[in-house]
Amino acid sequence: MRKAWLALAVLVLPAAKAARIYLVPTRVPWVAVVQSAIHATCSAPGTLDALLSANLGAKASTRVAELRVDVGDRVRAGQVLMCLDRTELADQVREAAAASDAAEHQVRVAAAALKRAEVLQDRAARDLRRHESLQVDGLRILSEADLDGTRTQARAAVEDTGQARAALALAVSARGQAGAGLAAARSRLRDATILAPFDGLVTARWKSPGDVVTPGSALLSLVNVPSLVVVARFDESLIGRIRPGAAAQVRFDSAPDRSLPGLVARVNRSVDPDTREFTVNVALDALPEAWAMGERARVELPDQLVPSAQTIPAGFLAVRRGRKGLWILKGARAEFQAVAVGVADGTRLEVLTRLPAGTRVLDPRGLWPGMRVAAP
Known part of the structure; x- marks a missing residue:
């Protein structure tokens, strides 16, 4: 019997609780959405990046012969950073030069052959004209067989000239290919001598002396220090409120207690289709003593004034199933509505989603969808 009562209690108590929630009104504090000015700080995560950087790589299959710099070294434009083994590459240049010389010789031979063929063609044409002139007025100085032979020789000379001209064209093409091969070699x-393309700092080294490299192998990474910026990701709702030149404060995760001043250098005009965020480049007045590419930071843009915004107390924002929203009073019941939010000043929060005039926003604590509410 006791088990039966326990089973009945398990069924009845949740039902009673549900009845109390959905049938008996619960007094819940509420606020109205109002239009007001909000003086807020926009905050967003960011990473340290460079506007000017280079990943230097190999362009041939060889070995690393000499390393002249390492990570952390500052370099000047044109400075030798690394030397690759030149032995095989020099052999390739000599082979390509020999092939180029041979191709040039073939062009000269083909040009001479064409010149001879043109001379023979001209001579055969003159012989044919002379022999045909002897066959006028019924006079036949030459036999028909001799005349046919002269005509055959003239046609053969024309064909020989055409073949010689085609051979010269092929030789010229081969010379061009050989020249291109020599230039590539x-x-x-x-390229076996790796030079710095600009003034910068070596941030990574991927190969050591003796390592085998192939075309495309990464050797060194270089950044231009003055081009370093913090790339912050802001929600697209703020794209019209951030302007180049705005003051910024940056806190790196490695030193969260130190705020570094900077300025908005550029507002990038593209929004990520997945996150719906756009990026802002923040130039720092001075870098921290220790920094690393890709280091995480927090960017704050203070004193962002929104003169007329739809606002609520910050504590009335709720999160349900991973979505930000508000509990709205509709027909004496609580209804969750997802909204987009903007800036906040610590006490009030901007609501970007347009809500009808007179909308009552409920205190989110202890609310359930469809819960019966008595708003005092």
């Missing part, structure tokens, strides 16, 4: 030899 010389370029690979030059």
